[in-house]
Amino acid sequence: GFKMGIVGLPNVGKSTLFNALTKTAAAQAANFPFCTIEPNVGDVAVPDARLDKLAEIAGSKQIIPTRMTFVDIAGLVKGASKGEGLGNQFLANIRECDAIAHVLRCFEDDDITHVEGRVDPVEDANVIETELMLSDLESIEKRLQNLTRKVRGGDKEAVQQVRLLEAAQATLEEGKPARTVEVDADDAKAWKMLQLLTTKPVLYVCNVEEESAGAGNSQSARVAEMAAAQGNSHVVISARIEEEISQLDAEEAEMFLGEMGLEEAGLDRLIRAGYELLHLQTYFTVGPKEARAWTIKEGTSAPQAAGVIHGDFERGFIRAETIGYDDFVGLGGEQAAKEAGKMKAEGKGYIVKDGDVMHFLFNT
Numbered sequence: 001g002f003k004m005g006i007v008g009l010p011n012v013g014k015s016t017l018f019n020a021l022t023k024t025a026a027a028q029a030a031n032f033p034f035c036t037i038e039p040n041v042g043d044v045a046v047p048d049a050r051l052d053k054l055a056e057i058a059g060s061k062q063i064i065p066t067r068m069t070f071v072d073i074a075g076l077v078k079g080a081s082k083g084e085g086l087g088n089q090f091l092a093n094i095r096e097c098d099a100i101a102h103v104l105r106c107f108e109d110d111d112i113t114h115v116e117g118r119v120d121p122v123e124d125a126n127v128i129e130t131e132l133m134l135s136d137l138e139s140i141e142k143r144l145q146n147l148t149r150k151v152r153g154g155d156k157e158a159v160q161q162v163r164l165l166e167a168a169q170a171t172l173e174e175g176k177p178a179r180t181v182e183v184d185a186d187d188a189k190a191w192k193m194l195q196l197l198t199t200k201p202v203l204y205v206c207n208v209e210e211e212s213a214g215a216g217n218s219q220s221a222r223v224a225e226m227a228a229a230q231g232n233s234h235v236v237i238s239a240r241i242e243e244e245i246s247q248l249d250a251e252e253a254e255m256f257l258g259e260m261g262l263e264e265a266g267l268d269r270l271i272r273a274g275y276e277l278l279h280l281q282t283y284f285t286v287g288p289k290e291a292r293a294w295t296i297k298e299g300t301s302a303p304q305a306a307g308v309i310h311g312d313f314e315r316g317f318i319r320a321e322t323i324g325y326d327d328f329v330g331l332g333g334e335q336a337a338k339e340a341g342k343m344k345a346e347g348k349g350y351i352v353k354d355g356d357v358m359h360f361l362f363n364t
């Protein structure tokens, strides 16, 4: 599955947000209750109204959303890369994540201490990014040392790694994150394998006071500008509101949102923004027993998509029968779509589209 690491300075609202994420009715939906893998790791259901619609049409007994993992990575402070705070252990946690959800304090509250003694989310973002850059530099130095012998031995992969690490090093030494390095398509895979912290996509989470949960405030506007300039994304959320919503059932939550003048829970937007940031898509399997959503990367082929369900499906893949979401819903289900000629048989080269309803045929 895909993993988002929640980072941020102390007291910005990370735990509040994490607890809300993992406690909501949605997180505990269907047959996949929120499971505590570790105290700071939670699997969260990805809200998707399409799945409910498909289940309704097909009369599915169970609805099984797809999930995304969130990890609460506390302990990141100024000096973390030098072992301050909880230090390097936490940087290692970030390395394992596909993307970073960076919580920024955009609310004023004199009762809640700010570690830097002022509210300035853009500067806070820089503090954390600097730590990540320093950590990247340190790991690059170590790796370059380890690669010297392999390079002398003529190892081609090692030569490529050294070239990429040196490019990253030069950029980081200029004070720029590794994501600003331009990488050729041929190097893209090796580059990703380096798992540098400052190449991970970032979703800034602006934690604003309750009154600003809808439109944001002047601080979140500054973050929005910064995110756009970096090619990252942002969402505006009130962790306090999300905390309250997480304690309500679905109906109460809807009423509460209405009273607050909000269209949907911030967490739903957050999860979806994470999904988009990672270029993820959903396909569905739908039958009388269950309607289920599955997560794939954009550009995934039909056999790879089948492999998300089970490795055997990918190995023995023969073909896929697919119906586009709009056809399935518009025509009123699988049988009707089939009769209208909208069920297509697709081979190994088929690139799955977001919303496809799929059956896989495979050899065992």
Ligand code: GDP
Binding pocket: 008, 009, 010, 011, 012, 013, 014, 015, 016, 017, 107, 108, 109, 112, 207, 208, 209, 210, 238, 239, 240
């Ligand atoms: P963490 O250290 O980043 O995990 O921060 P916490 O989630 O523990 O929050 C630190 C404190 O800030 C707690 O007392 C929260 O109740 C409070 N807090 C979190 N979000 C908000 C908010 O939007 N407004 C206000 N006024 N306080 C908040």
